[in-house]
Amino acid sequence: MTRIPNHPPAKADIAALKARAKHMRNHMLVMARGPGQGYIGQGLGIADVLAAIYFHELRWSPENLTDPNRDRFLLSTGHYSIALWAALAEAGIFPLEELPTYGADDSRLQMSTLDTTPGVEIIGGSLGHGLGQGVGMALGLRLQNSSARIFCELSDGELQEGSTWEAAMAGSNFRLDNLVALIDCNGIQADGAIVIDIEPVADKWRAFGWQVQEIDGNDMAAVVAALEQARATEGRPHAIVLRTKPGKGVPTLEQREKAHFVRVEPEEWDALILELEGQP
Ligand SMILES: Cc1ncc(C[n+]2csc(CCOP(=O)(O)OP(=O)(O)O)c2C)c(N)n1
Numbered sequence: 001m002t003r004i005p006n007h008p009p010a011k012a013d014i015a016a017l018k019a020r021a022k023h024m025r026n027h028m029l030v031m032a033r034g035p036g037q038g039y040i041g042q043g044l045g046i047a048d049v050l051a052a053i054y055f056h057e058l059r060w061s062p063e064n065l066t067d068p069n070r071d072r073f074l075l076s077t078g079h080y081s082i083a084l085w086a087a088l089a090e091a092g093i094f095p096l097e098e099l100p101t102y103g104a105d106d107s108r109l110q111m112s113t114l115d116t117t118p119g120v121e122i123i124g125g126s127l128g129h130g131l132g133q134g135v136g137m138a139l140g141l142r143l144q145n146s147s148a149r150i151f152c153e154l155s156d157g158e159l160q161e162g163s164t165w166e167a168a169m170a171g172s173n174f175r176l177d178n179l180v181a182l183i184d185c186n187g188i189q190a191d192g193a194i195v196i197d198i199e200p201v202a203d204k205w206r207a208f209g210w211q212v213q214e215i216d217g218n219d220m221a222a223v224v225a226a227l228e229q230a231r232a233t234e235g236r237p238h239a240i241v242l243r244t245k246p247g248k249g250v251p252t253l254e255q256r257e258k259a260h261f262v263r264v265e266p267e268e269w270d271a272l273i274l275e276l277e278g279q280p
Contacts, residue, residue, distance in 0.1 A: 041259025076130020172209030
């Protein structure tokens with residue numbers, strides 16, 4: 001089988017990955033400034049994980065987005081699209097001039113994913129379906145003797161949906177060690193805090209037969225190390241419980257109580273971009 005080169009990945013350059021994440025955060029603010037609003041809180045929170053995935057772990061090629069042997073990153077939460085657009089723009093798939101069209105009629109960069117946008121593997125607008133699709137893809141790849149892997153992001157809100165747990169059960173039943181769940185526990189769900197208590201998250205995944213790690217999802221070195229450990233897992237799927245901070249990297253947004261959907265005045269976006277620039 002054809003192998004996409006550079007795998008297993010070379011030793012991670014943590015400083016370079018942090019710089020990627022910062023560029024991606026900047027892209028997200030530029031996107032949201034276009035319409036004056038967007039799902040920026042969770043996007044900023046997951047930026048470090050997407051930087052580690054797209055610029056270190058994933059075996060893929062921006063020149064051939066449909067290579068059958070590519071690793072797939074599935075964004076189950078379609079409304080986090082701003083983070084995916086930022087990663088794909090940073091990888092050169094979209095010109096940066098396109099970013100301000102975020103959410104506009106006819107834009108490729110919608111506020112929730114469309115599968116007509118290059119680089120999108122699944123539509124995630126209706127929550128709770130990403131992991132089930134990931135299980136099906138991982139099983140299909142194994143049946144085709146492919147060494148490609150599936151990385152499926154999902155949210156803490158989606159842990160309140162039965163379909164997620166059906167998929168978790170199937171993943172361990174089929175011993176899918178080519179499947180990694182990246183669970184974004186940012187503690188929010190639309191209007192405020194998580195509605196139904198989902199803790200202890202890690203223990204629940206262990207009980208479903210998954211190998212589990214729980215880390216600070218905004219600590220780049222920890223994210224890279226967790227992905228490396230997931231690569232070494234054999235015989236069962238792997239879950240990484242990511243504790244992330246909504247608005248991460250932009251202090252005003254980190255302090256904001258309602259960070260699910262952010263709308264601010266046009267001049268305030270410029271101030272937020274300057275705040276990001278001032279961060280390490
Ligand atoms: C099946 C389904 N139910 C409800 C919604 C509406 N909805 C969109 S985002 C959201 C919040 C979900 O919380 P979480 O996934 O944790 O995301 P966060 O608040 O961190 O953005 C909801 C309920 C949806 N998109 N799909």
